[in-house]
Amino acid sequence: QHFRVHYTSDSGTRPGLNLATPVSSLQSIQSCYLLLGTFCVGINDLREPNQSHLQSKMMNMRALSTLSLATLLGSVQFVHAAHSTFDPSALSTARLSASRFEHRRNQKYLSSIAPLGPLRSNLALRGGSVPELKSRVKLTIECSGLEYSDWKTWPFSKADPLVVVYLHGPNGSMTEVGRTECVTDNPNPTFATKVEVDYFFETRQQLQFVVVQGGQGTADPPAELGRLQCTLSSIVGSRAGKLTRKLEASPSGKKAKGRLTVLAEEVKGKRGDVLKLELKGLDLRQMDGFFAKSDPYLLFFRKRPDKSLEQVHRTETVTQNLNPTWKTVKVPLSDLCNGDLKAKWKVECWDADLLTADDEIGGVETTVEEILTKPTLPLIDREGRESLKCGSLIVTSSAVERVPSFLDYVVSGCEVTVSVAIDFTASNQDAHLPTSLHSRTGPNQYAQAMQAVGEILIEYDHDKKIAAFGYGAILPGEAEPSHCFPLTGNHAAVEVDGVQGLLDAYEKTAASVRLHGPTNFAPSIERAAMLARESAKHAYQVLLIVTDGCITDKSATVDAIVKASHLPLSIIIVGVGGEDFSDMNFLDGDKNALVDGDGNVALRDIVQFVPFRECKGDPAALASQVLRELPGQLLQYHALKGIKPHSWADSAVPLDLPADNAWAFAA
DSSP states (O other): EEEEEEEEEEEOOOOOOOOOEOOOHHHHHHHHHHHHHHSSSSSOOSOOOOOHHHHHHHTHHHHHHHHHTTTSSEEEEESSSSSSTGGGGGGGBBBBOOOEEEETTSSOOEEEEEESSSOOHHHHHHHHHHOOOOOEOOOOOOOOSSOOOOOTTSSSOOOOOOEEEEOOOOOOOEEEEEOOOOTTTTTSSSSSSSSSEEEESSEEEEEEEEEEOOOSSSOOOOOOEEEEEEEEHHHSSSSEEEHHHHHHHHTOOOOOOOOEEEEEOOOOOOOOOOOEEEEEESSOOOSSSOOOOOOOEEEEEEEOTSSSSEEEEEEOOOSSOOBOOOOEEEEEEEHTTTTTSSEEEEEEEEOOOSOOOOEEEEEEOOHHHHHHOSEEOBBBTTTTTTOOOOOOOEEEEEEEEEOOOOOHHHTTTTTEEEEEEEOGGGGGTTTTSOOOOTTSSSHHHHHHHHHHHHHHHHHTTTOOOEEEESSEEEOTTTTTSSEEETTTTOOOOOOEEHHHHHHHHHHHHHHSSSBOOOOHHHHHHHHHHHHHHHHHEEEEEEEEEEEESSSSSSSHHHHHHHTTSSSSSSEEEEEEEEOOOOGGGGSSSSOOOOTTTOBBBOOOEEEEEEEGGGHHHHHHHHHHHHHTTTTHHHHHHHHHHTTTOOOGGGOOOOOOOOOSGGGGGGG
16 A cells, blocks of 8 residues: 655645655554654754755655654645545544544554544554663762771771772773762761762663771871772662672771661652642632623642742633533643742632633632642632632642652662573584584673673562573473473572573583574563563563574564563563574564554563674673663553552652653653
8 A cells, every 4th residue: 555645834735745655564554653653752843844855854764754754743644545445534634733643453544643642542652662761870878887997096096987989981990970078986977978870771880989088188098998899780779779788808908897888869850740630619709790600710820939920820711610620730840839849839710701801719829738638728819808708629639740760660679580591492503512602612692691681680689580491402301392491400490599590500501402493482481471470579570582593483472472561571682693683673663563463462562682793792782782771661561550669659749650651652
């Protein structure tokens, strides 16, 4: 089929922009819609484009992007060019500022273009890349049991500690990222000065905390009381984001005493919190005479520093009603009170008039804290005459909508658990051969991939265990290949201790099994899905599949991924060796959502596929590339399931997730 796209501006259809867009499959139509959702934000240079400029934009985005780019600041019309049963009357046009189209796979043609509003459609959320997330983390540092002795001042010497924090860089370099103040005469200090660092989930960030004796003047270098080396992810991934360890000796060999505790908290800044209210009026004052009723609406005002008022929101007007119920009110707290829950702001109730100026029914000053706890707000006349009955505003529902971050979930106790599936098919060649991809002469690509990814993910699992599986091998004593077997040899105990335990189990298995085939992913995905489904703890499962070739069970793998897209599970696939992996890219649903044999579309994209050779043999670059989307995928799952961070239960105000879950899918 072909759909013809016309760009329409306020002055009519622009000539020469009649571009045919080939649509080879229904999946392509979905991709067009996804691209519409992706590119309709932030492109401001197409207000009045000339033909060559617009066409250049389209060509750069390839044919599927033509649809979305052509609709950016106008309206779109589809004209069928091939299908004889197409019904043009089923099409309508809509302004881009609120336009979308929906398509079901079992339909024979595109059915409609309807107002978009919030991105609630699952179809809009299934494809496209997930956001790449970076956070700023604030570190609070405490020490306990510090000791300092100086023969010059003994026995009166006491610890005057300060802590210097370094970030390890390439080639062993270290950069100071911050330091605390010096606390005098205190072996158990809690430092007031915080140290802030950028946090990247996909990167192994090595920190070093050096505790030194302050207040010694400039003549002598400061004496070191001890040091601690750890990763930023090990702090963030600890229970409640709090890590405590013994201090280690300095390079000089001087023994260290005491402990160091680091607490990680996200620097949230202005979170974009939104006040959400359900309001109705009660016995509002009659403003339109004896035979008519008021037509009330509400105005919300912020109070400026000079005490003047600035309108930030207006509700709809409810006609002829003294006990109106308004639609849900949503006002950003940054607009209403600059995020200060105790700051005063005002809401006024007005009567709308067609022929004369609107009349104020009454108003009331309040705060976010008050309106979240006080169900009734009596209205007061502008002159402050409380005796005049203006009526009341009834708060039937109130909450603050907040967009959570990845760290909100992790610090609240959501663990990231890891399972690994390793390819033991014959194409790898026997591990005893020097040309084998399982060769034991130095770290092979399998071991490098497992170590690079595993060392980052294991920091977010409290018990530091990994479920280890293999596929495609004939086990000792068996005649048929196994498509998912535990490297431990025990189906009842499939976990190993940490990354080193994984590497040890892998090496032992590679030396004992007979490589065979085929390359089937579905059994490993189904096993990981079972672990995710049956986990007794709040956890998000990550399955790492390492393979040297393309899959042979394509349909079964797609079916398993579509089912797993509803679970707390992400799948990372790393291709090793020199195989052409181009046929594997379809599993990564950034462009087209996966659809199983029954026509079910994946709820979200959970697969990330990367060939190792694209990272030029750099394990750190591999980990960065395959893990970059994982925080966003975790957020998407929790958004779709409506799961709030557990720590929100302790908030001073009731917190809700935004009703529209598009926040988790914003690119």
